[in-house]
Amino acid sequence: MFISIIIPTLNEENYTGALLEFLSTHPEKDRFEVIVVDGGSNDATVEKVSEHSCKLIVTSIQSRAHQMNAGASAANGEVLYFVHADTKLLPSFVDDIQEAINQGVMSGCYRFKFDAPRNPLLHVNGFFTRFPFMWCRGGDQTLFINNFDFEKIGGFDERFVIMEDYDLLERIQAQGISFKVIPKSVKVSARKYNRNSYMKVQLTNLQAMKMYKRRIDPAVIKEYYLNSLD
Template identity: 65%
Template structure:
């Protein structure tokens, strides 16, 4: 099994080097390739990526769904593994994914915990990611899927300039693609919570999810979310674009 790790980026100079250094020095690095699809960074992200032995593709659109589809199109692996730039992976991810596929489960994710939580309430968020409910999921938990299944369901729906991670989970279920949550935790950044109150982020997420479930236009959900959230997530517009 060969894995293609696809990493969408936009202005990730603070994080991308740590992830690529980790992957470059992973003992099973011969079992995977790394594809970074940049959405138009204006910081040092692309320059940092170029110092590593990875594929860098500059996307024509700043949209995470589009960037991940682009990376999937470049992938040589039988398995796609979508990873955010600020995630710390589980060391055993190669074997975990192989074991899942060997047991007939071609897609899945991990639980998560925050790397340096300043607010103890963030431990609650991590705890609930062990449960198999859609509202407990998210792109930060990473997503692996066999490339054949990804192609069969049509990849990410690029109409979803936000909530693309939830939308693809709905289609995995619709197409009866088995999915599992691996009982180990990746570590994710708490930066969104550092720049906004815990309650504000939770309420914003809740409203965005309700808008998604009502079938509202993803561009309206994007507009709401970007107006509600402060800091870097607002400046970079959450990988959102036209």
């Protein structure tokens, strides 16, 4: 099994370097490739990426759905692994995904915990990511999927300029593609909560999910989300 790790970026100079350094020194780096798809950063993200041995795609379209589809189109792996730039992966991720594939699982994610261990409210958020409910999912948990199945369901729907991960997960479920939450936790950034109050982020997420369920135009949801949070 060969994995294509696809990382969408936009002004992630403070995080991209650490993730790429981790991947470039991984003892099993011959079992995966790294594809970074930048959405037109105006900071030093592209320069940081250029310091490492990986594929770099630059697009003027600032949309994770578009960026991740572009990465998938350039991928050579049997398995696609979508990772946010500010997520800290587990050293065991290659073997974890291989084990899931060997068990006949064609897609899945990890649980997560925040890089704010002293915040009990964020600990609760992370705890619930072990359960198989849609509202417990999200792109921060990373997502792997068999390349064939990704193509079969049409990849990410680029109309979703936000909530693209939920739309893809719903189609994975609708197509009967097996899905597993790996019982280990990646670590995700609490920066959104650090810039805003816990309750403000939670209420904004809840309203965005309600809008998504009502099939509100994703562009309208994105505008609401960006205007609500710092």
